Structures are given as C-alpha cells and as structure tokens.
Amino acid sequence: MASFSNKRVVVIGAGIVGASLAYHLASQGAQVIVLEAEGIASGVTGTSFAWLNTAHDAADPVAHLRSAAIAEYHRLQTELPALQIRWNGALSYGAEAGSMPPGTLVSREQIRTLEPNLKHPPEQALHAAAEGALDAVAATHALLAGAQAHGAQVFTHTPVVDFLLAGTTVMGVETATGIIEADMVVLAAGTGTARLAAMLNAPLPITASPAIFIRYKTANDLVKGILSSPQMEVRQGADGCLLAAEDYLDDTPDNQPAAIALRTAEAIQDELHGVTSIVTEFACVGWRPMPADGVPIVGYLPNISGAYVCAMHPGVILAAVVGRLASEEMITGKPSLELAPCRPDRFLSTTSA
Numbered sequence: 001m002a003s004f005s006n007k008r009v010v011v012i013g014a015g016i017v018g019a020s021l022a023y024h025l026a027s028q029g030a031q032v033i034v035l036e037a038e039g040i041a042s043g044v045t046g047t048s049f050a051w052l053n054t055a056h057d058a059a060d061p062v063a064h065l066r067s068a069a070i071a072e073y074h075r076l077q078t079e080l081p082a083l084q085i086r087w088n089g090a091l092s093y094g095a096e097a098g099s100m101p102p103g104t105l106v107s108r109e110q111i112r113t114l115e116p117n118l119k120h121p122p123e124q125a126l127h128a129a130a131e132g133a134l135d136a137v138a139a140t141h142a143l144l145a146g147a148q149a150h151g152a153q154v155f156t157h158t159p160v161v162d163f164l165l166a167g168t169t170v171m172g173v174e175t176a177t178g179i180i181e182a183d184m185v186v187l188a189a190g191t192g193t194a195r196l197a198a199m200l201n202a203p204l205p206i207t208a209s210p211a212i213f214i215r216y217k218t219a220n221d222l223v224k225g226i227l228s229s230p231q232m233e234v235r236q237g238a239d240g241c242l243l244a245a246e247d248y249l250d251d252t253p254d255n256q257p258a259a260i261a262l263r264t265a266e267a268i269q270d271e272l273h274g275v276t277s278i279v280t281e282f283a284c285v286g287w288r289p290m291p292a293d294g295v296p297i298v299g300y301l302p303n304i305s306g307a308y309v310c311a312m313h314p315g316v317i318l319a320a321v322v323g324r325l326a327s328e329e330m331i332t333g334k335p336s337l338e339l340a341p342c343r344p345d346r347f348l349s350t351t352s353a
C-alpha cells in the first residue's frame, strides 16, 4: 500500500470515531473530507454515557486497546486543549462475580470520603482513580476542530448514498449533492456502516444494540466521579446535570425510556443525599454499533481497494487509540499489530481478484 500522506481521504460519519480518525489522518498530512448525513455527533455519540473505563475480561482480544485508552486520551488532551475530560475516577460495587472492573479495593470509610452523598456506602468497592468521563458531543467537536486546523473539511447533512467504483477499486463517494473523488474512503458511520459495507459486497454483521441514556436536572455536585452499582450508573455532566445509563429491557410501555428514567430517579433519591428534586430533562434509546463477536471491526475491506472500516463498541473509549493506530496504518501502509484481532476479513471470505 502506497503512503497516504497528502492523499484524499473521505471519512463517512462525524461521530466520535469518525472525528478521531479525521483528526489523526489530517494531522499526519492527509487531505481529509468528513461527510456526515445529519449533524455532528447526531448518532449514538450524542447520547453516550462516555465513561472512559478500562474494564475487560482476560479473554478479551482487544484488552490491550482498552488498557491503552486512558493514556491515549491524555495524549489527545496535550494536542487538543479544547478536549475536556473529567478525570475524577470511578467507584464500582455490587457487580456479579467475574465482571468487576479494575481498581483498588476501598473501605466504607474511604467510600464516604470519595462519594460523601452516598446514603448506603457498601462495605467495600473498587475505585479506579485513573478513569474519567467526557462530554462526547464536545469531544467530537474538539476532534473535528483539530482536524480542520490541519486542513480537513467537514460537510454535515451530506449523506453518502453510493460509492464510485472502477472495477474493484473505490474511487470516491456519491452524495446527495454530487460526487467526491478520493484515494481512500473510511466507513465510520456507526450503525450505518453495515449498510455502506453491503454496497461494497462486504456483509459485515454489525447490529444496532440499544441502551438507555438519561439526563436529569437536579442538585449540582451530587457525585464526584462515576458511580456504578446495581441500583444506578450515574455521573455529573459538565453543565451540572446528572447523567445516567441504563440497560434497555424491551419495548413495552413500562420499559420506555421515560418510565425507566422515573424508576432510576427513584433509585437515585434512595441512594443519594441532597436530591431534593430530580426532573428528567431527556431520556432516549441510543443505538450502539455492535459487531457480532463484540470485537471492533477495523481495517481494509478484502476484495476491494480503497475502503477501510472502523466500527466498534465501546466507541468512546476506543476512539483515541483506534483513531491513532488506524490512521497510522493508512498513512504508512504498515499494518498495525495491535489492530490484528479487529480485521473485517474474519467475517468475509476473501477471493483472489
């Protein structure tokens, strides 16, 4: 693969993954055009809890990527001062055996110091002091602004509807407003990636996996870091609101986002001091791009030249590290060993063209 420095790269999708790719590609000299069907971070990035945690089980083939995530975000913060991250740590307790995240075991006394508003601090919890959370919408804007500072162009409300092909080589994309030629097209369209890949005869098994996102108006500074327990997963948003993430259960009236938000609000009132009033500002289902085996899909599509895929969950955690590694291999032509478990061809039969 020839070097892509100075080459034209179209990135499809302006969620946090596409934005990170755009930033890393542009800062290494590629001429980047980002095409977004709607607005910036209008996909699932806009409703992400955005906890930067490194939890993984021993058998996870991308444990090394998750472990690198925090250092990669610290690197990005030195490069992009506008990127704000609350490095306030995370306290977890009550998870089922075997799924506890990494951290230091802390006592009830220590928990009281870490989260003084907890009404019923457990005997023990795990405290991951290095972890944090970001505003995924603001982070996406910061990454795209960084890309634009390196010459990238960003077009919103510009859906990609087809690809421009010469035989088995992708030569560009077709949008509602015309054709854009490119040396490389990167599919970073979240749950829209499977549809785009299918247009290139690459059926990738990426499902839309639901989760509930809730934003509450309540007292400021109820929790200092991230709190994860069987009763609730909450953190303070940058604007003082309280954010929560909940499992999606089903589509029945009792389990609509507004109903889950009410139940979660009750749990928050039961668990935290200082919640004199709590009002749901927003509750919705967010659709996460979930590869069938849970492992990110990152790399060139087989059987076709010029198309690179980047679809993953958890995309916020992995955006910084994968953005760097994927862009480096596109720019240098040298495959990244770290990305080896993520290749799309594990799902696709390769044919010699």
Ligand SMILES: Cc1cc2nc3c(=O)[nH]c(=O)nc-3n(C[C@H](O)[C@H](O)[C@H](O)COP(=O)(O)OP(=O)(O)OC[C@H]3O[C@@H](n4cnc5c(N)ncnc54)[C@H](O)[C@@H]3O)c2cc1C
Residues within 6 Å of the ligand: 012, 013, 014, 015, 016, 017, 018, 035, 036, 037, 038, 039, 040, 041, 042, 043, 044, 045, 046, 047, 048, 049, 050, 051, 052, 158, 159, 160, 161, 188, 189, 190, 191, 192, 193, 196, 210, 211, 212, 213, 245, 246, 285, 286, 287, 288, 289, 311, 312, 313, 314, 315, 316, 317, 318
């Ligand atoms: C409740 C909840 C909590 C979560 N918590 C966490 C967490 O704590 N940590 C974490 O890492 N992750 C978390 N996630 C998941 C995380 O939000 C996603 O993995 C991540 O945002 C995916 O980013 P993305 O850029 O791949 O996708 P998206 O944000 O969906 O971006 C894809 C973009 O592509 C655009 N697009 C699609 N098709 C086209 C097309 N044809 N042409 C042009 N543009 C197109 C879309 O409009 C969209 O803007 C959570 C998700 C939810 C719902």
